[in-house]
Amino acid sequence: MKLCHHELEVRTDGKGTYEITAEVESAVNRAKIRNGTVTVFVRHTSCSLTTMENAAPAARRDVERFFEELVPEDADYEHDDEGPDDMPSHIRMVLTRTSETVPIVEGKLNLGTWQGIFLFEHRRDSHHRKITLTMIGE
Amino acid sequence: MKLCHHELEVRTDGKGTYEITAEVESAVNRAKIRNGTVTVFVRHTSCSLTTMENAAPAARRDVERFFEELVPEDADYEHDDEGPDDMPSHIRMVLTRTSETVPIVEGKLNLGTWQGIFLFEHRRDSHHRKITLTMIGE
């Protein structure tokens, strides 16, 4: 059984979902782990993770629009030090995910046909986001 | 330390929560892992996972009703290729979980007294859903 970390950096240019499936798959290949798990962990509090449909761009836009409406920028937040997208970013992060653990089976991510792993950016500005991948297996 | 995958198939007959705790417990027993973790991973984008109260059926109905209202079928979605339950299923999945990692302690799932693991089906039609269980431990 072996263990391997890999740090992934993702550049984001404003709010939206950014697919990282290929980067995760590539790190798994390089780690030469045939069977095990990879834990994807995002090291931020104003962006998050989600596993979701990766074929239809319209579905992604609907997900993004849903969160814009559920957690609006113009609500009356107490914490708004960094502007109107500050507090909604923290709430959207709480409603989605910080870590996701995906099985590795026979050298491949065991995702379903339409599943992709996404970084969900909640801030308007550009950012370099850090994600730690931890692979455990044999 | 050893590792073992098990694929679980769950037949669903429409929207709702389907308890899979017994199936997960049974796979853990067969793997003969006394201490470790089991990662439950659902390989779909229109159903999800949740760990929740398993004693009161009324509580499950309230959870299901809450999601019907929070993510209604009759909202104005851009993506609706597969009918009115298509897009709500993807959003409800994002709001709940794709993976859950549960400790295995002394050969048993370390759940609390009232905790059960559930597949949360968001589509109206019948489906065969695939869940991968990955057990790591000794």
Place this chain on the structure above:
Amino acid sequence: MKLCHHELEVRTDGKGTYEITAEVESAVNRAKIRNGTVTVFVRHTSCSLTTMENAAPAARRDVERFFEELVPEDADYEHDDEGPDDMPSHIRMVLTRTSETVPIVEGKLNLGTWQGIFLFEHRRDSHHRKITLTMIGE
């Protein structure tokens, strides 16, 4: 590769977020695991976990207020055996997290600068909450 469980008990005094980062870090130190993962698992259905911003108390209050409004106590729930905070606690738990897996890198939790791990208590009364930490690594 080794594995180690640790049971954490957290006393809560009503609704709110309770930071447990130091307790998790301390268990990781005692386990002498330099590289691996720690899975934090809460064994209850009326409280949950979240990883979030730990510097600004106002941000925590905004998160708590958001959930009070999204899942109100005075909605018409079928299940209300234990009072008005009973059913909202189960729904808020489903919307947040039961397990979180955090990387351990060079002996430290690999959290971002502003990230803390929190128990999110959804009940009004005082409780002793049980959290299982499972560390795997080398």
